[in-house]
Amino acid sequence: MPRASSKRKSSAPQNPPAVKSSNARSGKAKAKEIENFFDKYANGGIIDSPDGIVTLCKDLELEYTDVRILMLAWYLKAVKLGYFTQDEWETGLKTLQVNNLSKLKKAISELEKEVRTPPNFADFYSFAFRYHLTEEKQKNIDIETICELLNLVLGPQFRRQVDLLIDYLKVQSNYKVINLDQWLGIFRFCNEISFPDLENYDETQAWPLILDNFVDWLRENHR
Amino acid sequence: MSNQKKRNFQIEAFKHRVVVDPKYAEKTWKILEHAIHEIYNHNASGLSFEELYRNAYNMVLHKFGEKLYSGLVSTMTLHLKEISKSIEAAQGGSFLEELNRKWNDHNKALQMIRDILMYMDRTYIPSTHKTPVHELGLNLWRDNIVRSNKIQTRLLNTLLELVHRERTGEVINRGLMRNIIKMLMDLGPSVYQEDFEKPFLEVSAEFYKVESQKFIECCDCGEYLKKAERRLNEEMERVTHYLDAKSEAKITNVVEKEMIANHMPRLVHMDNSGLVNMLLDDKYEDLGRMYNLFRRVPSGLLTIREVMTSHLRETGKQLVTDPERLKDPVEFVQRLLDEKDKYDNIISSAFNNDKTFQNALNSSFEYFINLNPRSPEFISLFVDDKLRKGLKGVSEEDVETILDKVMMLFRYLQEKDVFEKYYKQHLAKRLLSGKTVSDDAERSLIVKLKTECGYQFTSKLEGMFTDMKTSQDTMHGFYASHPELGDSRTLVVQVLTTGSWPTQPSVTCNLPAEMSALCEKFRSYYLGTHTGRRLSWQTNMGSADIKATFGKGQKHELNVSTYQMCVLMLFNNADRLSYREIEQATEIPASDLKRCLQSLACVRGKNVLRKEPMSKDIGEDDAFFVNDKFTSKFYKVKIGTVVAQKESEPEKQETRQRVEEDRKPQIEAAIVRIMKSRRVLDHNNIIAEVTKQLQSRFLANPTEIKKRIESLIERDFLERDNVDRKLYRYLA
Numbered sequence: 001m002p003r004a005s006s007k008r009k010s011s012a013p014q015n016p017p018a019v020k021s022s023n024a025r026s027g028k029a030k031a032k033e034i035e036n037f038f039d040k041y042a043n044g045g046i047i048d049s050p051d052g053i054v055t056l057c058k059d060l061e062l063e064y065t066d067v068r069i070l071m072l073a074w075y076l077k078a079v080k081l082g083y084f085t086q087d088e089w090e091t092g093l094k095t096l097q098v099n100n101l102s103k104l105k106k107a108i109s110e111l112e113k114e115v116r117t118p119p120n121f122a123d124f125y126s127f128a129f130r131y132h133l134t135e136e137k138q139k140n141i142d143i144e145t146i147c148e149l150l151n152l153v154l155g156p157q158f159r160r161q162v163d164l165l166i167d168y169l170k171v172q173s174n175y176k177v178i179n180l181d182q183w184l185g186i187f188r189f190c191n192e193i194s195f196p197d198l199e200n201y202d203e204t205q206a207w208p209l210i211l212d213n214f215v216d217w218l219r220e221n222h223r
Numbered sequence: 224m225s226n227q228k229k230r231n232f233q234i235e236a237f238k239h240r241v242v243v244d245p246k247y248a249e250k251t252w253k254i255l256e257h258a259i260h261e262i263y264n265h266n267a268s269g270l271s272f273e274e275l276y277r278n279a280y281n282m283v284l285h286k287f288g289e290k291l292y293s294g295l296v297s298t299m300t301l302h303l304k305e306i307s308k309s310i311e312a313a314q315g316g317s318f319l320e321e322l323n324r325k326w327n328d329h330n331k332a333l334q335m336i337r338d339i340l341m342y343m344d345r346t347y348i349p350s351t352h353k354t355p356v357h358e359l360g361l362n363l364w365r366d367n368i369v370r371s372n373k374i375q376t377r378l379l380n381t382l383l384e385l386v387h388r389e390r391t392g393e394v395i396n397r398g399l400m401r402n403i404i405k406m407l408m409d410l411g412p413s414v415y416q417e418d419f420e421k422p423f424l425e426v427s428a429e430f431y432k433v434e435s436q437k438f439i440e441c442c443d444c445g446e447y448l449k450k451a452e453r454r455l456n457e458e459m460e461r462v463t464h465y466l467d468a469k470s471e472a473k474i475t476n477v478v479e480k481e482m483i484a485n486h487m488p489r490l491v492h493m494d495n496s497g498l499v500n501m502l503l504d505d506k507y508e509d510l511g512r513m514y515n516l517f518r519r520v521p522s523g524l525l526t527i528r529e530v531m532t533s534h535l536r537e538t539g540k541q542l543v544t545d546p547e548r549l550k551d552p553v554e555f556v557q558r559l560l561d562e563k564d565k566y567d568n569i570i571s572s573a574f575n576n577d578k579t580f581q582n583a584l585n586s587s588f589e590y591f592i593n594l595n596p597r598s599p600e601f602i603s604l605f606v607d608d609k610l611r612k613g614l615k616g617v618s619e620e621d622v623e624t625i626l627d628k629v630m631m632l633f634r635y636l637q638e639k640d641v642f643e644k645y646y647k648q649h650l651a652k653r654l655l656s657g658k659t660v661s662d663d664a665e666r667s668l669i670v671k672l673k674t675e676c677g678y679q680f681t682s683k684l685e686g687m688f689t690d691m692k693t694s695q696d697t698m699h700g701f702y703a704s705h706p707e708l709g710d711s712r713t714l715v716v717q718v719l720t721t722g723s724w725p726t727q728p729s730v731t732c733n734l735p736a737e738m739s740a741l742c743e744k745f746r747s748y749y750l751g752t753h754t755g756r757r758l759s760w761q762t763n764m765g766s767a768d769i770k771a772t773f774g775k776g777q778k779h780e781l782n783v784s785t786y787q788m789c790v791l792m793l794f795n796n797a798d799r800l801s802y803r804e805i806e807q808a809t810e811i812p813a814s815d816l817k818r819c820l821q822s823l824a825c826v827r828g829k830n831v832l833r834k835e836p837m838s839k840d841i842g843e844d845d846a847f848f849v850n851d852k853f854t855s856k857f858y859k860v861k862i863g864t865v866v867a868q869k870e871s872e873p874e875k876q877e878t879r880q881r882v883e884e885d886r887k888p889q890i891e892a893a894i895v896r897i898m899k900s901r902r903v904l905d906h907n908n909i910i911a912e913v914t915k916q917l918q919s920r921f922l923a924n925p926t927e928i929k930k931r932i933e934s935l936i937e938r939d940f941l942e943r944d945n946v947d948r949k950l951y952r953y954l955a
Contacts, residue, residue: 205948206948
């Protein structure tokens with residue numbers, strides 16, 4: 001799968017540097033900078049892994065698996081896992097008012113705060129799932145990936161729940177994949193149910209079945 | 224008056240005369256007073272009614288009503304006091320008699336006095352709102368006699384004593400009692416109630432409390448109830464003879480409370496004689512008595528019903544979980560039917576066909592029949608047995624009765640779809656082997672199932688019958704168009720429509736050469752007339768009759784399954800065949816082949832083949848020979864293995880799994896139907912609605928329903944509401 005890695009830098013021919021230096025404040029110039037920035041990592045009009053994104057991550061001094069990359073993807077409204085299109089990049093960075101690496105670095109740490117606010121986080125959480133549906137018409141994600149995602153996305157905020165849930169998902173055999181409804185259910189579960197006592201969990205309240213089973217398992221094994 | 228009537232008639236003012244005589248009132252009163260004395264002294268015959276009436280009339284007219292009235296009161300009181308003394312003086316038994324006699328006297332006197340004083344009664348008394356004469360007389364009697372110190376208590380005690388004596392078996396003077404009681408009643412309802420009824424009820428309660436305690440220590444339940452019934456009847460009879468009719472309800476209440484209500488639990492649960500024993504021994508009379516007595520007290524019937532229900536449930540539970548019983552399904556079901564009959568009889572003979580008891584019976588049966596998950600299978604096997612042989616020679620009416628009873632059990636089943644599956648399998652076997660006792664009985668049962676469960680339940684079953692009929696016609700057509708086959712019909716084909724018959728996986732099997740040509744002929748014939756269809760031989764469902772000649776020339780006709788036929792025909796061309804050779808030649812799957820060979824070689828009386836070694840199990844290297852020494856009493860020997868049997872464990876699992884699989888789409892269909900019409904619905908309501916819709920086929924598991932909902936969400940038929948997670952929305 002990994003391509004022959006040739007770290008090609010710029011392949012953008014046409015734009016004369018002169019435009020960049022003169023009117024840096026103008027929108028058009030800014031856009032140009034963003035485009036240039038894009039081209040640093042792009043490969044035929046898109047940034048893709050492992051070439052582009054890996055490099056981008058390195059430059060940002062972030063791990064490829066860092067949750068902040070995912071947040072960036074959310075912010076850019078990226079559609080395909082592992083790819084940033086030129087449109088996505090340019091629109092996103094423009095909104096961020098970022099046109100170079102150092103600004104991007106700064107923006108990303110700001111971004112993290114912003115994402116963690118409740119309305120954004122819910123949206124981000126949902127995005128995280130949908131972003132990982134790689135095939136067309138795919139509706140489910142395998143358990144292993146789910147575990148990683150949970151750890152990444154919810155781990156910091158709900159460490160205990162996530163750890164136990166991951167344990168459970170690995171030992172149970174009823175479900176080999178998780179769908180969006182169940183994914184969203186997990187989030188609501190973490191938010192609404194008191195932990196670890198599970199006092200207010202009511203099985204008649206239309207929780208996804210996998211969570212009913214999780215609660216039963218918890219009650220049996222972790223009292 | 225005057226004798227000179229013919230003279231000038233002068234009318235003088237009336238008042239003159241009265242005014243003239245100031246002592247008129249006193250004189251007149253004295254006359255009347257004297258009259259009253261005489262009346263009380265039984266000397267009334269010498270009095271002139273007319274004169275006395277006139278005197279009274281005059282007194283009232285001249286405004287001396289007051290004097291008259293008060294005179295009456297004091298005179299009467301005087302006499303009553305004397306009477307009182309004479310009554311008090313009476314000894315023993317004559318006390319009541321004296322009282323009665325004096326009462327009668329008083330009434331007669333009172334009547335006369337009232338008649339004399341009628342004018343006062345009608346004019347003076349109403350205007351002054353005083354008590355009318357008759358009533359006055361009664362009140363005076365009441366106050367001076369009945370409620371006098373010396374009489375009141377003695378009277379009550381005497382009466383109660385008599386009642387008590389009667390209760391202990393003595394005969395008393397009922398007429399006298401009646402009169403005395405009537406006296407009390409006449410004196411006013413409060414007199415009767417306060418002076419007699421209330422203490423009577425209290426004493427009775429005490430009496431029955433003691434008696435019931437005594438009985439319950441020494442009697443068994445049936446005897447006790449008899450005694451209680453008798454006492455109840457006695458009291459009712461007592462009331463009709465000498466008490467106020469209104470007392471009946473009150474005294475029966477007392478008896479019911481003391482003898483029945485207070486001892487209900489102990490009676491019902493009495494060892495060796497309580498309700499449960501009565502039920503077990505079909506003691507209709509005792510049960511009927513208990514029913515009639517208990518219905519009179521609050522919660523009486525409820526108590527009986529509860530005990531009956533819990534007993535029935537316990538018995539039923541044991542019945543269906545007893546491993547001994549489970550060995551014979553037909554016996555199992557028969558036992559259930561017997562139990563139902565028993566209780567139907569009890570309810571009709573002893574419990575007055577009480578509907579609440581019927582309901583309790585039904586709910587109990589429903590409870591325990593479903594405790595055993597094999598009940599649907601067993602009921603189907605019972606029906607199978609009946610339709611194969613059990614109903615042979617039975618009249619049409621009786622057939623209907625038996626089938627109706629089976630339907631009753633069927634109604635109790637929660638998993639009707641499991642029954643359907645088994646019924647289909649068993650019906651298939653019956654139809655294909657031609658082993659049904661009566662086509663009418665078969666069809667009758669289908670009709671009953673259709674009435675109970677709707678067209679869908681039975682449409683496939685009916686399809687099976689249709690296929691059988693159509694196949695007959697097809698066979699006619701086949702042989703008609705192949706005259707070269709002659710008259711002997713060696714091949715009989717039933718063409719089964721795939722959807723209607725129980726699904727069988729298709730298996731390999733090589734038909735013997737003698738057969739395959741004929742089979743091919745049929746295939747081409749059929750496909751010639753039915754283009755676009757596909758035929759596949761179901762070699763695991765057929766049967767064959769083979770004529771066999773054994774070593775000593777003994778001839779037999781063997782009725783075997785298709786597999787067995789294939790195996791046996793091989794021996795026309797070989798004396799000895801190994802397992803492997805047979806397997807290769809027939810291509811029958813291993814497990815089926817082994818079973819088939821076992822049935823041909825290892826069963827005593829049916830061992831047309833001989834196996835070396837003689838072990839029960841079939842080994843890969845075993846060798847088979849025709850058993851030349853085979854004998855049987857009968858010319859026709861049945862070796863086929865196509866009878867419906869209780870399933871083995873793995874078969875059971877498989878059927879259960881198929882049923883579960885079939886349920887999934889039904890649940891989904893129900894969910895979609897409901898959501899389509901309701902558009903938005905919350906979780907608990909969906910579960911309830913779905914369960915209700917599917918109830919006639921099986922009891923839906925809420926967890927399973929939830930799984931189906933989630934599956935439908937995944938497939939975008941439904942979605943959860945964004946705000947309220949418990950709501951589901953239909954996605955068109």
